[in-house]
Amino acid sequence: MIFTKEIEIFLEEDLKDDDLSCTLVFNKPVNAVIFTKQECVVSGIEIATAVLDYLNISYSVKKNPGDCAKPNDVLLELAGDSVAILRAERLVLNFLSRLCGIATNTRSYVEIVEKSVSTYNIRQKTKTGSPNPSSQTNQTALPLLPPKIAATRKTTPGIRKFEKKAVVDGGGDAHRSNLADLVMIKDNHIEIMGLENAFWEAKKKASFSKKIEIEAENPEQALLAASLGADIVMLDNMTPAQIRKTVSLLTEKGWRDKILIEVSGGISKETLSEYAILGIDVISLSAVTNDAKWVDISLEIQKK
Known part of the structure; x- marks a missing residue:
């Protein structure tokens, strides 16, 4: 409006x-x-x-x-x-x-992700007859889906809603528009009160309808966040190798399908294709607006 x-x-x-x-x-x-x-x-x-x-x-x-x-x-x-x-x-x-x-810049990121995932699925199917054998062992394995390209809150003050809408027009996701949209427990929260304390305080105070996201800087934090019951786990500034390991560990524990995995930090247009095929759900970047x-x-x- x-x-x-x-x-x-x-x-x-x-x-x-x-x-x-x-x-x-x-x-x-x-x-x-x-x-x-x-x-x-x-x-x-x-x-x-x-x-x-x-x-x-x-x-x-x-x-x-x-x-x-x-x-x-x-x-x-x-x-x-x-x-x-x-x-x-x-x-x-x-x-x-x-x-x-x-919108134009966002579309370029979306197209890179879609092309990378499509190429990956074709190669995997050609190799094994199964689109994504790493995630399932049977021949009915589903292909990878392209992760969403999402904006961050690094927007121009006063016109955020217009810039977020432009991301959506370009095929991306607006993510949260303000601090009230979801509870995000970031590194500074964890530094002040600890990950577990921050989560349970958020759980106590937040409405049942509000999701809780926890930022993790390593696989151990990601596993702890998932075990507590976070809705979204953000893998922050992790390398593709670290993300792949984290996804594998979450899958082994049976938690992968219970959470959304968001990846952010250190991702450029040049490296985007590496992250697109890691089996994650969301890639958030300030570059879609700032660049x-x-x-x-x-x-x-x-x-x-």
């Missing part, structure tokens, strides 16, 4: 009191198009149209969130007063450029 107060804050920052730049022109009905100058995954349409609605600008959406767009593809067609369109221009373009960049490049998107008034 986008609130009117948010739009007004964004506009107030840009317009201020003496908007001479936009009011120089005659205020008359005009048509305009918003288009991308480069290939991208579309995101930010909802915030763009909310701003247009606020300024009484009519529009037609030509590309929806999650769509792929090519250079010169039109995202929105506009019709309204010239002053209103000029006032909306930079705010709308900034959001579209930023959010399309995040995203803005997409070149423009608005042009149409000649009659």
Whole structure:
């Protein structure tokens, strides 16, 4: 949901009191198009149209969130007063450029994971006749599923919900949007009160509907977290070899199917394929938002 107060804050920052730049022109009905100058995954349409609605600008959406767009593809067609369109221009373009960049970047991570897992499954099936013999011993073993690519809370203050939505538009997972979404017991919690104490305190205070996630820095911590009954175990800054060992130990103990395994820390686009085939559920990265490049998107008034 986008609130009117948010739009007004964004506009107030840009317009201020003496908007001479936009009011120089005659205020008359005009048509305009918003288009991308480069290939991208579309995101930010909802915030763009909310701003247009606020300024009484009519529009037609030509590309929806999650769509792929090519250079010169039109995202929105506009019709309204010239002053209103000029006032909306930079705010709308900034959001579209930023959010399309995040969606596009996220899609690239998702595609790497999907391709890596697909290639792995094909190779395993070719070798043994079973898609994933390491996880099961019979010939009905299921193939690996691609782990979800999830965002972290390392986002721009004030516009997190828009950046998280852009990750979803790119095929990723928003993860938790705030501290209330789930209880995450991290290294500093463990340092202050110990892993077991932190877990049982969370168990006592949290609603039955809220999941508890524990960050583990080594296989021993991961096993302890699983034995306590954590819903999610995050393997933090572990190497692929350490993760593989941890997954194997959890499987041996019979705990693997009772938890979700999230992996985070030290993962780049170059090493992502190594992590994708380890039999984990989620890979969380700040890079999907922090490393995203803005997409070149423009608005042009149409000649009659």
